[in-house]
Amino acid sequence: MIASELDPCPRQPGAGRLLLLLGLVVAIAGCTPATLKQRNGYWADQAQTAQAFNHRVRFLVLHYTGGDEARAIKVLTGPSVSSHYVVADQPPRRGGNPVVYQLVDEHARAWHAGRSAWGGRTHLNDSSIGIEIVNPGPVDTPSGTVWRGFDGGQIEAVTTLARDIIARYDIAPENVVAHADISPGRKIDPGPAFPWEQLYRQGIGAWPDEPTVNAYRERFRYAMPGIAAIQSALSRYGYDIDTTGVLDQPTHSVVVSFQMHFRPGRYDGIPDLETVARLWALNDKYR
CATH class of the missing domain: 3.40.80.10 (Peptidoglycan recognition protein-like)
Known part of the structure; x- marks a missing residue:
C-alpha cells in the first residue's frame, strides 16, 4: 500500500514525484478543515462560534x-x-x-x-x-x-x-x-x-386553562373590567392596540381577531364575559 494512502495529509512531499502529486491532490481535496468554507473570492473560517446570538425566527x-x-x-x-x-x-x-x-x-x-x-x-x-x-x-x-x-x-x-x-x-x-x-x-x-x-x-400554540377561565367567569360575573383594562390586557397578550378607554373600531377589530382564535363560537367584536375570562386566563398562563 502506498504510504500516502495511509496518511491523507503527507508530511514529506519530496519522497518522490508520484508521492508529491498524490499528496498535493489529497491536500487540496481532502485536508481542508470542515470549518473552512470557500465562497465567492474568499474563505470563511467557522472554527470559532459566538455564544451571544438567537434565532431570527420568533x-x-x-x-x-x-x-x-x-x-x-x-x-x-x-x-x-x-x-x-x-x-x-x-x-x-x-x-x-x-x-x-x-x-x-x-x-x-x-x-x-x-x-x-x-x-x-x-x-x-x-x-x-x-x-x-x-x-x-x-x-x-x-x-x-x-x-x-x-x-x-x-x-x-x-x-x-x-x-x-x-x-x-x-x-x-x-x-x-x-x-x-x-x-x-x-x-x-x-x-x-x-x-x-x-x-x-398537540403542543402547538396557546390555549387558556378551563379552571382559570371558570375562576375569571365568577370574578367578572357581576363586575366586568372597563374598556381601558380590556385594551391593556389585549396589549399585554400581544395585540397592537392603544389604551383609549373607548370601544372604537380598532378595538372592535382586535376583539374579533381574539375571538376567532380563542372563542370561535361567537366573534362579534363585543368583549363579553367569556371573551374577558379567556383573555385574563391567557395572560395568567403566558404573560
Whole structure:
C-alpha cells in the first residue's frame, strides 16, 4: 500500500514525484478543515462560534389561502407575495407521511405577513415563518356565510410541520399566531373554523386553562373590567392596540381577531364575559 494512502495529509512531499502529486491532490481535496468554507473570492473560517446570538425566527404565522391549491401556488410563486410553506387541502403522501410544499427557505424573508405587529414587534416578515393552508375562507350562501372546515389529513400535516418548526426555533406558544392576530381589521385568516384548541392539544400554540377561565367567569360575573383594562390586557397578550378607554373600531377589530382564535363560537367584536375570562386566563398562563 502506498504510504500516502495511509496518511491523507503527507508530511514529506519530496519522497518522490508520484508521492508529491498524490499528496498535493489529497491536500487540496481532502485536508481542508470542515470549518473552512470557500465562497465567492474568499474563505470563511467557522472554527470559532459566538455564544451571544438567537434565532431570527420568533413567530409562526398561520394563514388560509382564500382559494384553491392551483390558484394559491400561482399567487405565492409570483412577484408580489410568498410564504415559506403551503399545505394542500388533501396533502399527497410519501412513505406514509404528508408532503408539504416549501416555497421559500426558512432563513429567507417570505412576504406573507404584510403590515403586522405582535408583542411589541412590527414588520413580522423579518422574524417569522409563514404557513399557508389551502382553504376557501368564508363562502356566501343563501343561508348566510359558511366557513369550510379543514381536512383531517391537512391538519395532520400542519401539526407535524408546525411542531417541527417550533422545536427547531424554540417558538413560544403565545407566538404561534393567526394572520388575523397580527393584522386585525385587515386580515381574518385562518378564520373561526381553524382548530386552534386541537393544535394546542398537540403542543402547538396557546390555549387558556378551563379552571382559570371558570375562576375569571365568577370574578367578572357581576363586575366586568372597563374598556381601558380590556385594551391593556389585549396589549399585554400581544395585540397592537392603544389604551383609549373607548370601544372604537380598532378595538372592535382586535376583539374579533381574539375571538376567532380563542372563542370561535361567537366573534362579534363585543368583549363579553367569556371573551374577558379567556383573555385574563391567557395572560395568567403566558404573560
